Amino acid sequence: MTNIRNNEQSRVDIESAELLDADINVQMHPKSYYMPISVPSSIHNQFPNFVYGSHSSPPRSLLGQEKELSSLYVFSINQPFSIDGKTNHPLLISEDINGKAKRAYRLSSDRFLSRVTTGDHRVLATVKIYSNLAEIIQPLGKLPIEFSNEDWNDIRSDSVTLVGSNVTVTQQSITEKKKSLNNAQVNVRAPSSSNTETKFIKATMIDETRNLVKLIDKDISKEPIFFTTQPDHIVYDNELPQIKYYVNFTYDTTDAVYLSYLRSNLNWKTRYQLNLFENSKPATLIAMADIRNDGQSRIDIESAELLGGDINLEKYQKTHYMAGGYAKFESTYADMAPGAAGPPPPPSVGKGEELSGLYVFSINQPFSIDGKTNYLLPMFRPRVTVERYASISKHFYSAGNVNGKADRAYRLSPDRFLSRGNCIIRESDRLVGETSLPDVAAKNKHEFSIGQDADIVYKENSTLVSSYTTNTTSSPYGPKQSRTQSIYDVVLTLKNYKNRPVKVEYQQQVYGQSVKLIKTSNSNYTQEGSTIKATFTLASDEEKSISYKFEQVN
Incomplete structure (x- = not known):
């Protein structure tokens, strides 16, 4: 499917047209792409009332077989067509091009029901929430589908499409519309007004784009006059009309049809709290799913999935997590009928299931999120092992003296997948720092430090013991290259001022064409x-000096 955009205000009627494609050095506007996908039968069973018969359509424009012309390709359109102003007009590409089969994809996934509020319109839908946006799938209602300007700003326009088990989209349009103020009655500042006296009189808007009005000002003329006024000199009797967007489809199907799109104002991230203890009590890691509704309206969700992992999905605008009120579980069920048995248990997030390198977390209960609200749900409770140690990690540049402090370091290993997120660390019920955890696989180890x-x-103390330079060549006729071989002696002195033993891990990164540790008596x-x-263990108040030598070739 290809997409033609009319970015002007007026409708364009096209008798015949050609599309040219290849490496053409002409500036153009960004493209929009439309990709049909399939929906499994499980969704159709959940929406038995949304069954549509075959939708016949008038002869539709198709792109014919391409022709090569001076290394460009020309696609002819075989039917006249029209494009309204501010409208995208996708066209089907001919199914057989040069006798080659189409590249086909079959996409399927398990989907859950939810209830989504868009302005005043509430419909059942599927919600899959990612770290930066959410996929919404809802039964297709009356066409065209209307979106407010506020909602449209949070929707990826190139993701709006129809899905179904056998739906075929033959035509799609996205139109931006606003009710015109032309011929409307307004109040304008009279031309005869002075700096000391301002008069407003009734006028008729002739052209709102130029603020051209028609009125009768008796101080100037008894006949109607036309003049262009300033925007702040116009007073309206009613609220100004807002821009709205309309999505329309022509399609063929014998089964249920659903509308699918991506919205950027619903997303999630993971929050962790790692609790450590001095005695033999094991560490605990608490995980919470932080779901953010950055829109203005409340969202009622019947069930949903959270997806974690390295997911390559982009959005057109950023969504920031802002400090806001947290939804309460009680408010979700505040409208229950009197005499009910009481609210069901609050929602929770299930154990993650691996799917093609990603992890899917299902939410087991309905919940609601007010606008501009973060909603936190408890997740799984993984078992973790945490090793504390002091870390000295540095880079070698040249001989000399260096001193410093070790870092407070931790080595964490979970028994299940951890999705990336911020982690608050407490030791003996005291806050000691925080870190950002990446995606961590089950039984893998992640090392981090939180301060000195x-x-x-x-x-x-690093001392240059010897150094000499040689000239080498890779062939008898090749250029000569110089090599400098240096040997350094390093003396490391450690001091533990604590009243308990400490494990210290030391590592030094040496840059060079080759590096070789010279055998030393210290193993x-x-x-x-x-x-x-x-790796060393320092007793309480112990000071220890250890040396080694290495060879560096540059």
């Missing part, structure tokens, strides 16, 4: 690639 430890200090040091590592 003033009680663990180090000094490092703590090892080499991984160009990084030299060591």
Whole structure:
């Protein structure tokens, strides 16, 4: 399907047309793309009343077989057609081009019901919430479908399409409309007004784009006069009409049809709280799903899915998480009938299920989110193991003296997938820092630090032992290249000022064409690639000095 856009105000009637495609050096507006997808039969069973017969349509414009012309391709349109102002007019591409089969895709997914509020219109729909937007699927109602300007700003216009088990979209249009004020009665500042006296008189709007009005000002003429006034000199009797968007389709089907689109004002992220304890009590990790409704209207959701992982979905505008009120569970069920058995248990988020490298978290109860509100739901309670240690991680540049403090570091390993999110860390019921967790696979280890430890200090003295330069060549006739081989002696001194033992992990990244750790009597040091590592245990108030040598070739 291709998409033709008329960005002017007036309708265009086209008798015949050609579309040219290839590497053409002409500036043009961004394209919009429309992609039909399929919906599984489970959704149709949930909407038995939305069954449509076959929709016949008048002969529709199709793009014919392409012709090559000077390395460009020309597609002829075989029917006359019209495009209203501010309207997208998609056309079907001929099904058989040069005898080649179409590239076909069959997309399917399990979908859940929900209730979505769009302005004053409430319909049942499917909601799948991602980290930056949400996919909405709702039964198709009366055409054309109307969206307010506020709602449309949060919708990806290129994602609006019809879905169904066997629906075929033959034509689609997206039109921007606003009721004209031409011929409307308004009040304008009279031309005969002075700086000390202002008069407003009735007038007829002739052309709202130019603010051209017609009126009778007796101080000037008894006959109607026309003049262009300033926008702030016009007073309206009624509220000004708002821009609205209308989406219309022509389609063929024998089954239920649904409207699908992406909206950017509904999204989610994960919040974590990691609780650590001094004794042998295991660490606990609390996960909460933070769902944000950044729109103005309330959303009632029957059921939904949260999707986590590295998902490549883009939106046209950013949505920021803002401080706002949190919806209460009680408000979701405030309108229950008297004498009911009481509210059902509050919603919760189920264990994530892996799907093609992503993880799907199902919500088991209906819930509502007011506009401009963050709604937090409890998620799974993973089992985690957390190892504390002091970390010294640095880079080697040249010989000299370096001193500093170790970082307070942690090594976390969960028993299930963790979606990325912010994590607050508490030790013995005290807030000690926060970090951003990435997506962490089950049983994988993630290392992070949250600040320096003033009680663990180090000094490092690096001395150049020897250095010499040689000229080498890869072939008898090739250019000569110089190589500098240097040997350094490093003395690391650690001091623990705590009244308890501490584990310290040290690593130094050395840059060079080759790096080699020279054997030393201290077996703590090892080499991984160009990084030299060591692990030490310092007793209470202990100071320890350890040395090693390495060779660097540049």
